[in-house]
Amino acid sequence: MxxxxxxxxxxxxxxxxxxxxxxxxxxxxxxxxxxxxxxxxxxxxxxxxxxxxxxxxxxxxxxxxxxxxxxxxxxxxxxxxxxxxxxxxxxxxxxxxxxxxxxxxxxxxxxxxxxxxxxxxxxxxxxxxxxxxxxxxxxxxxxxxxxxxxxxxxxxxxxxxxxxxxxxxxxxxxxxxxxxYLFDNRYGTGESVWSGIMRTTNLVTAGKTVVVIGYGWCGKGVAMRAKGLGAKVIICEIDPVKAIEAFMDGFRVMQAEQAAAEGDIFITVTGCMDVLVTRHYQRMKDGAILANAGHFDVEINIPELERVSVSRRTVRKNIEEFKQSDGRRLYLLAEGRLVNLAAGDGxxxxxxxxxxxxxxxxxxxxxxxxxxxxxxxxxxxxxxxxxxxxxxxxxLGIQIDHLTSEQFKYINDWRCE
CATH class of the missing domain: 3.40.50.1480 (Adenosylhomocysteinase-like)
Incomplete structure (x- = not known):
């Protein structure tokens, strides 16, 4: 060996x-x-x-x-x-x-x-x-x-x-x-995804419409950081409970096909395949940026993206341009792999x-x-x-309180009044 x-x-x-x-x-x-x-x-x-x-x-x-x-x-x-x-x-x-x-x-x-x-x-x-x-x-x-x-x-x-x-x-x-998941998935992913996107594109986030597809703990972190950077955030979800949560967190919630026409930056965070496919690419605006923060490079269907494009070229490190027949350009980051690690330090x-x-x-x-x-x-x-x-x-030098014996007994004994 x-x-x-x-x-x-x-x-x-x-x-x-x-x-x-x-x-x-x-x-x-x-x-x-x-x-x-x-x-x-x-x-x-x-x-x-x-x-x-x-x-x-x-x-x-x-x-x-x-x-x-x-x-x-x-x-x-x-x-x-x-x-x-x-x-x-x-x-x-x-x-x-x-x-x-x-x-x-x-x-x-x-x-x-x-x-x-x-x-x-x-x-x-x-x-x-x-x-x-x-x-x-x-x-x-x-x-x-x-x-x-x-x-x-x-x-x-x-x-x-x-x-x-x-x-x-x-x-x-x-x-x-x-x-x-409370820290790594939420704060870690939220920060590292945006670090990877910003260092790769060198473009401003404030004022742009960001579409986050998937509102699990990773998606929550990505959306929260996007909001903090001044972006307008749209959430796409298949889970009705998570969709309501996203709505009550202050985000717009809609289907991905509808969001495709509005987004400037798309970030997939689902763990599933074919999250973005041809029907989405056909509605995207010129200059839309596509990034994946899920583990495998199957969330953004790259073969379909290539099929609907007339040309494909690298325009900057970790950025590929896919030109459409009508002249629109879609930009894929880090080959559709984890953008926070493939285009950053994690x-x-x-x-x-x-x-x-x-x-x-x-x-x-x-x-x-x-x-x-x-x-x-x-x-x-x-x-x-x-x-x-x-x-x-x-x-961190932080100390917290602990239950007294009486408090412990109170919350663990159904007979306490």
């Missing part, structure tokens, strides 16, 4: 600087690292990671390694891998198999190289490792104690396996932890500090309890969620 497959090991110094920078802004993970270094609870455990390979995830890999784990890592998106960060991890002795702009064939090979380390615990972002272990590499699934899934798309895939009685090992849905370090603390503690939980767990998708245990929140508050 190769120790690493990366672009250029000589890039490690620049990657090291990036990792050290985020480490200094991830106090919760730093506390866990100290505990791991002292107790070595993951000694000898083989951990496989498929996750956006940039500085913050690299630091998570180093924290697990500090706890004694043998870590193998690859990216979960070909355009989010940073080659200098991959080199820095390889320099530290972590098995890295990834590079920027990998082809579909290379990406699949890198996933297989990670699984070639025969992991006992997984950290997945989008479910690609779990998918391989349920299909082509099914014979290895028996070696896996369990794992943790980072994002909505991956959890959807896992729950489908569970519903069909086909899930081969327990998985923890880190995505559904309070300290994940969520802020302080946000990912909580999410990756959940990941690290979930790995430990799987190691301690995996053999007793059923083959199903579990929520993060409340004690892990609460510990991460408490560590975060402590790092």
């Amino acid at each position: 190769l120790d690493y497959v990366i672009r250029d090991i000589d890039l490690y110094e620049q990657g090291r600087l990036k990792i050290d920078w985020v480490r200094s802004h991830m106090p919760v993970l730093n506390v866990i690292r100290k505990e791991f270094e002292k107790n070595r609870p993951l000694q000898g455990i083989r951990v496989a990671m498929s996750i956006h390979l940039e500085a913050k995830t690299a630091y998570l890999a180093e924290v697990l390694s500090a706890g004694g784990a043998k870590v193998a890592i690859t990216g979960s998106n070909p355009l989010s891998t940073q080659d200098d960060v991959a080199a820095a991890l390889a320099q530290e002795g972590i098995n890295v198999y990834a590079w920027y702009a990998a082809t579909a064939e290379e990406y699949n090979k890198h996933l297989r190289l990670v699984l070639g380390n025969h992991p006992q615990v997984l950290i997945d972002d989008g479910g690609d490792l779990a998918h391989l272990l349920h299909t082509d590499l099914r014979e290895q699934a028996g070696e896996v104690l369990g794992g943790a899934e980072e994002t909505t798309t991956g959890v959807l895939r896992l729950r489908a396996l569970e519903r069909n009685g086909q899930l081969l090992f327990p998985m923890i849905s880190v995505n559904d932890a309070l300290c994940k 969520h802020p370090a302080e946000i990912m500090d909580m999410s990756f603390a959940l990941q690290a503690l979930s790995v430990l939980y799987i190691l301690q309890h995996g053999r007793q767990l059923n083959k199903k998708v579990y929520n993060v245990p409340p004690e892990i969620d609460n510990r991460v929140a408490e560590l975060k508050l402590s790092s």
Whole structure:
């Protein structure tokens, strides 16, 4: 087994600087690292990671390694891998198999190289490792104690396996932890999506009409930040409850086909396929910008966009122009992949500090309890969620109140008057 497959090991110094920078802004993970270094609870455990390979995830890999784990890592998106960060991890002795702009064939090979380390615990972002272990590499699934899934798309895939009685090992849905979706999905996605769009286009947001398709926690964050930047926001939803919520949050709500004629910037955040298709492209105004913030590049149907266009060209890094027969130009960002990572650095370090603390503690939980767990998708245990929140508050210098014994008795005893 190769120790690493990366672009250029000589890039490690620049990657090291990036990792050290985020480490200094991830106090919760730093506390866990100290505990791991002292107790070595993951000694000898083989951990496989498929996750956006940039500085913050690299630091998570180093924290697990500090706890004694043998870590193998690859990216979960070909355009989010940073080659200098991959080199820095390889320099530290972590098995890295990834590079920027990998082809579909290379990406699949890198996933297989990670699984070639025969992991006992997984950290997945989008479910690609779990998918391989349920299909082509099914014979290895028996070696896996369990794992943790980072994002909505991956959890959807896992729950489908569970519903069909086909899930081969327990998985923890880190995505559904309070300290994940309330902060990572909402504030992290909201900020990083707009950072990616603005640095890529260098255009003003204020005054523009922004169409956010999907009003889950990620969509809420994107819409909230758009409003803060001075945009007029339209929400498109299929869930009637979320649609009402968007309306009461002050946004216009309408069908996507109607919104297509009004939007200047379109952002898909659904986790589903074919969210924007030909009927939408045909109604869009000249200069409309299309960006995706869902995990896979299937939300904006690019083959259909290409079919209805007379030309396609790159006009700026991470911006492709699709010219229509009537002269209208539609602009696609980052090849329809995750705009906040493919065209940016992802969520802020302080946000990912909580999410990756959940990941690290979930790995430990799987190691301690995996053999007793059923083959199903579990929520993060409340004690892990609460510990991460408490560590975060402590790092901010914030103290909160606690119930007195009398108060605790009052709210837990139905006989109290």
